Amino acid sequence: MSLDDIYRQVVMDHYQNPRHHGHLAHPTLSVGLHNPSCGDELHLDVLVDEDGVVRDVAFEGQGCSISMAAASMFVDRVRGKKLEEARRIAESFKDLLRRRDADRSVLGDLEALEGVSKFPARVKCATLIMNAFQQAVDRMESEGGDPK
Amino acid sequence: MNLAVLRSEFPLLGRTENGKRLCYVDSAATAQKPQVVLDAVRRYYVEDNANVYRGVYALAARATQDYEDARADVAALVHAEPEEIIFTRGTTESVNLLARSYGEVVLGPGTNVVTSPAEHHSNLLPWQQVALQRGAELRFVELDEDGQVTPEAVAAVVDQGTRVVALAHVSNVLGTVTDIARIAAVAHAAGAVLAVDGAQSVPHMPVDVKELDIDFLAFSGHKMCGPTGIGALYGRKELLRQMPPVYYGGEMIEEVTLTSATFKEAPWRFEGGTPNVAGAVGMGAAARFLLDVGLEEIHRRDIELANMAADGLRRIEGVTVYGPRGRRESGVVTFNIDGVHAHDVATALDTDGVCVRAGHHCCQPLMRRLGAASTARASFYLYNDADDVQQLLAAVAAAKEFFRRVAG
Numbered sequence: 001m002s003l004d005d006i007y008r009q010v011v012m013d014h015y016q017n018p019r020h021h022g023h024l025a026h027p028t029l030s031v032g033l034h035n036p037s038c039g040d041e042l043h044l045d046v047l048v049d050e051d052g053v054v055r056d057v058a059f060e061g062q063g064c065s066i067s068m069a070a071a072s073m074f075v076d077r078v079r080g081k082k083l084e085e086a087r088r089i090a091e092s093f094k095d096l097l098r099r100r101d102a103d104r105s106v107l108g109d110l111e112a113l114e115g116v117s118k119f120p121a122r123v124k125c126a127t128l129i130m131n132a133f134q135q136a137v138d139r140m141e142s143e144g145g146d147p148k
Numbered sequence: 149m150n151l152a153v154l155r156s157e158f159p160l161l162g163r164t165e166n167g168k169r170l171c172y173v174d175s176a177a178t179a180q181k182p183q184v185v186l187d188a189v190r191r192y193y194v195e196d197n198a199n200v201y202r203g204v205y206a207l208a209a210r211a212t213q214d215y216e217d218a219r220a221d222v223a224a225l226v227h228a229e230p231e232e233i234i235f236t237r238g239t240t241e242s243v244n245l246l247a248r249s250y251g252e253v254v255l256g257p258g259t260n261v262v263t264s265p266a267e268h269h270s271n272l273l274p275w276q277q278v279a280l281q282r283g284a285e286l287r288f289v290e291l292d293e294d295g296q297v298t299p300e301a302v303a304a305v306v307d308q309g310t311r312v313v314a315l316a317h318v319s320n321v322l323g324t325v326t327d328i329a330r331i332a333a334v335a336h337a338a339g340a341v342l343a344v345d346g347a348q349s350v351p352h353m354p355v356d357v358k359e360l361d362i363d364f365l366a367f368s369g370h371k372m373c374g375p376t377g378i379g380a381l382y383g384r385k386e387l388l389r390q391m392p393p394v395y396y397g398g399e400m401i402e403e404v405t406l407t408s409a410t411f412k413e414a415p416w417r418f419e420g421g422t423p424n425v426a427g428a429v430g431m432g433a434a435a436r437f438l439l440d441v442g443l444e445e446i447h448r449r450d451i452e453l454a455n456m457a458a459d460g461l462r463r464i465e466g467v468t469v470y471g472p473r474g475r476r477e478s479g480v481v482t483f484n485i486d487g488v489h490a491h492d493v494a495t496a497l498d499t500d501g502v503c504v505r506a507g508h509h510c511c512q513p514l515m516r517r518l519g520a521a522s523t524a525r526a527s528f529y530l531y532n533d534a535d536d537v538q539q540l541l542a543a544v545a546a547a548k549e550f551f552r553r554v555a556g
Contacts, residue, residue, distance in 0.1 A: 001166055003499055003550055007492070012554045038491060039508040039515070039522050062521050064489035119495055 005115030006122070007065065014072040014109065015065040020058045020079065021072070027058075029140055033132040035124065040067050044075075044132040048140065052083045059129065066113070066122050071129035073109040083137060090130040097123050149441055155531050157182040168501030171539040176320050176348060176480055176527030177505050179373045181434075188433035189375060189426050200425055201399050215425045218432030219415075225372075225435040226346075226365060227356040228382045234415040235428050238379035239347040240270040242366030243314075245418060246343060246381055247274035249391040250364070251282060254311040260285035262305055262340070263314045264297045265517060266322065269510040271345040271366075275314050285309070294472045295322040295514070299330035306338040313342050317349035321509045321518075321525070322471040323454065323480030325349070332361040341387065347371055351438065352479060352529070353447040357382055369427060374434035378427030381418075388414035395420035438530075446530045450479030453528040453537055457481045460541040466548055470518060479528035482509075485544065488551045490522040496547035497524075502540055 027045035034041050040063030047056040057075045061068060074093070078086040088103070093110050095102035097117045104111055116126045155161055158180045163170050172180060198208040200215045220230040236242045255261070261275045265288050279286040287310075289301045297315055306313065313335040318325050328344060335342040341363035349355055350365070351372035357365055364387070369378035383391070393400055393411050397420035402410040411417040438446065454476045461467050461483050470482040485493050494506035505525040508515045515521065526540055 001499055003496055006495065007550070007554050009554060012551075016555060037507065039512070041521075064491035066492070119498075122491070122495060125491065 001118045005118055006113075008112045008115070010109055010112045011069045012065065014069040014076075018059070018068060018072040019076040020056075022058050022060055024056055024058050029136045031132045031136045031139070033128060033135070035063070035067075035128055038064070038125070040064065040125065040128060042067070042071060042128055042132050044071075044129070044136060046133070046136050048083065054078050054081055054083065054086055059132075063128070064122075064125050066116060067125040067128045070110070070113055070126040073113070074129045074133070077106075077108045077110060078133070086133065087137070090133060093130065094127060097126060151531075151533055154441065155533070157184070158531050159183060159186070161531055165501045165503070166499055168499075169535075169539065171500075171502040171536045171543075173526040173528060173532060173536055173540055174503045174505050175351075175371070175529035175532075176525065178370045178376070179351060179529055180531060181375070181430075182373055182437055184437050185373055185375070185430050185433045189430040192426050192429040197426075199422055211425060214429050215423065218428040221432035221435040222380050222428075223382075225355075225439060226350060226367075226382055227358050228365075229385065231413070231415055232357075232382055232385055232388065234381045234383065234388075234418045235423055235431075236366075236379045236381055237377055237424070238368040238370065239345060239366045240379075242379055242381035243271055243343075243345065244274045245394050246364055246366065246383070247278040249394050249418070250312070250341075250343075250387070251275075251278035251284075252392060253390055255279065255282040255284040257283040258309055259311045260287050260307075260309045261312045261314060262287045262289060262302065262310050262335075264289045264291060264316075266291055266295055266297065266319050266324075266511065266514045267314070267316055268320050268345065268347070269512070270347075271314060271316055272513075275312070284311075289315075291517070294324060294474075295319065295470075295517075296324045296472070297326050297331070299327055299334050302331050303334045306334060306340060308339065310335070310338050310340040313340050314345070315342070316345040316347070317355070318352065318478045318480070319471075319514075320348050320480065321482055321511045321514055321523070323476055323478040323482070323527075324472060325353075325477040328360045328362060332363075336361070341384075348478070348480070351446075352443075352450055354443040357384075363387055369431035369434060372431070372434050373437060374431035375427045378424050378431045380431070383414070385414075388418075391418075393417045393420065397421045441530055447478075449530060449532070450528050451476060453532050453534070454479045454481050456534065456537045457526055457528070457540060460537065461544060464541070464545050464548060466552075467544065470520070470523060479532075480525060481527070482523045482525045483544075484520060484523050485548050485551065487555070488547070490520075490524045492551065493524045493544070493547055496550060497540070497543045500539070500543035500546065502543045504540075
């Protein structure tokens with residue numbers, strides 16, 4: 001295992017120049033997540049329209065390069081996508097990190113985080129954003145909306 | 149004991165990680181185990197295993213004897229009487245037991261517990277919660293510039309309502325050493341007891357509960373080269389006698405009817421259920437091992453290596469070292485590489501065979517004060533040597549270069 005496997009240029013670029021960083025003025029839902037074992041914090045705003053399309057998304061947080069880069073890559077990837085597509089992206093990404101057959105075609109920049117799978121202690125950093133997103137979707141569904 | 153011989157007593161230290169020499173500098177989290185401890189646990193199971201106190205047969209008598217011998221060995225480590233040692237699962241359970249049992253006796257409206265903002269969560273939360281439940285106040289000592297708890301700062305907050313002063317002997321984040329003897333005098337003058345979190349001190353330096361005038365002392369087996377899942381609470385005899393049991397069940401009773409019960413004397417009244425006998429045996433062996441090596445010698449080496457590491461880290465441009473500005477008095481060195489998250493630092497060091505802790509070290513309030521969401525921590529112990537320091541420094545320098553390059 002080598003550091004170059006995990007800290008690729010594109011990863012560090014997302015870390016240093018996070019996409020969609022900040023807050024949305026009128027989010028459909030906001031989720032705050034905290035990883036108690038390492039102290040990482042993540043705030044996610046999602047704006048979903050009546051067709052179940054992620055119209056806009058923004059995040060803010062404090063954490064390691066892996067958690068912040070993954071958040072930037074993920075929100076960039078799901079923006080403009082239907083919720084079900086977004087879910088597929090999250091699932092494919094988790095498969096990639098579990099070293100299972102993953103649908104790489106949906107991953108975009110997230111594929112650059114494949115090396116994290118060699119560092120089991122860091123997988124939870126990379127998936128923090130997916131957990132936040134999943135929580136947001138679950139809450140939308142339980143609150144009676146039909147985000148598809 | 150010569151250091152090379154001492155190191156060879158620890159089977160795990162001979163391993164490699166990622167093809168590199170293993171540099172284990174995370175002993176503040178847990179210590180490695182010497183062969184004598186592993187052998188003692190195995191011998192107990194192979195030769196003496198039976199349930200303690202209950203059996204009439206010789207085998208059970210040997211198991212009971214092993215368990216009580218271990219209590220005496222652990223007591224000797226801190227200069228206590230054997231019956232002043234309660235076996236627990238570790239420091240966390242020790243403090244919880246103390247807060248619940250002693251808290252029930254002394255805490256209520258108008259009383260307070262004094263602690264510091266630098267405590268490990270395990271020495272904060274039990275007091276925080278018991279104070280909430282019993283309507284008592286939780287007061288905090290002001291830390292000085294070095295993050296130290298001074299006797300003067302304790303004196304400034306204790307009053308006639310103070311029942312317990314609860315402080316760590318050595319900070320697991322900053323490595324600062326608290327002047328326990330003088331703080332004991334301050335606490336006693338106010339009519340309070342002093343409860344010390346010894347998780348980071350008992351394994352690393354001579355701790356004499358009589359000389360320091362400590363009323364309660366919590367510590368863990370696994371941080372002192374013993375097994376996990378075992379620890380101890382020392383309590384002054386007169387105080388333990390006043391305290392009610394917390395865990396009710398087998399073997400802690402004198403007489404039971406369907407509607408009432410009387411309980412054994414301390415410490416047995418606090419050890420309901422079948423205890424972790426093998427763990428206690430291992431912790432007893434660890435106590436003897438530490439006394440053989442010498443706590444003064446262990447403390448001297450911890451300090452020497454920590455100062456060597458802190459000085460070396462400060463010489464690497466772009467590295468921040470936390471804690472005392474002057475000479476370190478314990479084996480803990482906390483640091484960050486500027487602009488690089490501590491988890492990224494720890495991953496980088498891992499690829500060089502170096503094991504450090506990264507995160508908030510279960511001390512979120514203190515970390516907020518330091519203005520660092522997380523830090524990396526190297527902590528030294530009796531089996532570490534100058535090669536470990538050099539390997540750490542080289543790995544930190546390489547990590548700094550690596551992140552500078554990829555962040556280009």
